[in-house]
Amino acid sequence: MILVTGGAGFIGANFVLDWLSHSNEPILTLDKLTYAGNVENLHSLQGDTRHTLVQGDIGDRDLVAQLLAQHQPRAVINFAAESHVDRSIHGPGDFIQTNIVGTFNLLEAVRGYWSGLPAADKAAFRFLHVSTDEVYGSLAKDDPAFTESSHIEPNSPYSASKAASDHLVRAWHHTYGLPVLTTNCSNNYGPYHFPEKLIPLLIVNSLAGKPLPVYGDGQQIRDWLYVKDHCSAIRRVLEAGRLGEVYNVGGWNEKANIDIVHTVCALLDELRPRADGRAYKEQITYVTDRPGHDRRYAIDARKLESELGWKPAETFETGIRKTVQWYLDNPQWVAHVQSGAYRDWVQKQYA
Ligand code: NAD
Numbered sequence: 176m177i178l179v180t181g182g183a184g185f186i187g188a189n190f191v192l193d194w195l196s197h198s199n200e201p202i203l204t205l206d207k208l209t210y211a212g213n214v215e216n217l218h219s220l221q222g223d224t225r226h227t228l229v230q231g232d233i234g235d236r237d238l239v240a241q242l243l244a245q246h247q248p249r250a251v252i253n254f255a256a257e258s259h260v261d262r263s264i265h266g267p268g269d270f271i272q273t274n275i276v277g278t279f280n281l282l283e284a285v286r287g288y289w290s291g292l293p294a295a296d297k298a299a300f301r302f303l304h305v306s307t308d309e310v311y312g313s314l315a316k317d318d319p320a321f322t323e324s325s326h327i328e329p330n331s332p333y334s335a336s337k338a339a340s341d342h343l344v345r346a347w348h349h350t351y352g353l354p355v356l357t358t359n360c361s362n363n364y365g366p367y368h369f370p371e372k373l374i375p376l377l378i379v380n381s382l383a384g385k386p387l388p389v390y391g392d393g394q395q396i397r398d399w400l401y402v403k404d405h406c407s408a409i410r411r412v413l414e415a416g417r418l419g420e421v422y423n424v425g426g427w428n429e430k431a432n433i434d435i436v437h438t439v440c441a442l443l444d445e446l447r448p449r450a451d452g453r454a455y456k457e458q459i460t461y462v463t464d465r466p467g468h469d470r471r472y473a474i475d476a477r478k479l480e481s482e483l484g485w486k487p488a489e490t491f492e493t494g495i496r497k498t499v500q501w502y503l504d505n506p507q508w509v510a511h512v513q514s515g516a517y518r519d520w521v522q523k524q525y526a
């Protein structure tokens with residue numbers, strides 16, 4: 176079996192669902208269930224004996240040690256993190272605590288478990304750490320895309336905390352021999368994406384007749400990957416990645432934010448036209464830019480492709496259409512995540 180941390184969040188939940196649709200190997204999910212963790216994401220697994228959810232903190236070393244001893248996983252996949260850049264600007268403390276201190280405690284618990292395994296299990300064990308392209312910092316317009324040997328130059332409290340966790344994972348391999356793998360992925364989108372992030376926020380606000388907030392000039396570039404393609408990349412790296420290596424994950428889909436906004440608006444015009452017959456793009460509103468806003472991210476995923484033969488299945492056009500359709504088909508999921516805590520965040524960020 177495998178242990179997945181953060182498996183009730185956006186990518187973690189997609190990973191758990193994806194894994195169990197490909198394999199009968201059981202999963203133990205450990206998730207603190209912060210505002211971003213949502214048991215409804217795993218609703219379809221209710222009663223499925225292949226999946227167990229435990230509410231708890233990756234920083235709780237005793238709990239993690241106990242779970243490892245009891246369930247004897249052959250791998251740990253670490254998704255658990257505070258993940259939203261804007262929240263890290265308002266309050267970096269939780270990011271330091273979970274992404275750095277939490278990862279440290281998780282690594283220590285895993286090291287204790289791994290070092291006591293019989294030789295064959297020890298050799299087969301893997302710790303896969305899920306990270307982000309944001310650790311590489313910001314690119315100028317004509318710079319080449321980030322490779323695995325690009326400088327680590329994080330600019331936000333979020334990306335700095337993720338970079339720190341990547342360094343810890345690397346050090347636990349070099350110093351203690353822990354069999355680790357790290358993936359650094361570009362921006363994901365798809366089902367179960369919490370509507371504080373750009374794409375789900377645009378869909379949800381469009382349908383509610385609310386402004387579509389574009390930070391600054393809207394010309395910042397992100398490299399978008401459909402979440403299920405990220406999941407298949409993680410499965411492949413877990414299966415065949417070389418120990419201690421870093422693999423960049425991306426789909427060669429660089430888009431300016433304003434183009435994303437127009438694409439989502441056009442899809443909604445087609446799939447769920449406004450009652451008054453006007454275009455959703457009329458709701459676009461330029462707002463104050465994010466402090467320290469990185470201008471451009473782009474991932475060079477050739478290592479993953481040439482070494483492990485991974486390629487994304489979706490283009491941006493197919494993935495974004497599926498995503499908009501998913502939000503149209505799941506209004507109840509949206510209504511449930513828009514809790515009081517969510518409304519407080521929107522008020523704080525966009526007031
Ligand atoms: P998310 O915020 O949607 O989910 C994070 C999950 O971790 C939640 O379920 C939350 O409850 C849980 N969690 C938070 N703190 C915890 C703790 N201390 N102990 C246990 N669980 C805890 O995030 P996401 O978008 O699904 O991202 C998952 C991982 O992928 C993160 O490590 C993130 O840095 C990385 N990543 C995200 C993207 C992206 O575009 N979203 C891109 C590349 C990498």
Ligand code: TYD
Nearest residue numbers: 260362371372373374388389390395397432
């Ligand atoms: P986001 O989804 O927060 O991801 P990240 O900051 O990790 O890349 O934001 C994606 C891009 O969209 C980023 O350049 C910031 C921008 N953005 C807006 O313009 N308006 C918004 O309301 C949000 C949430 C993001």
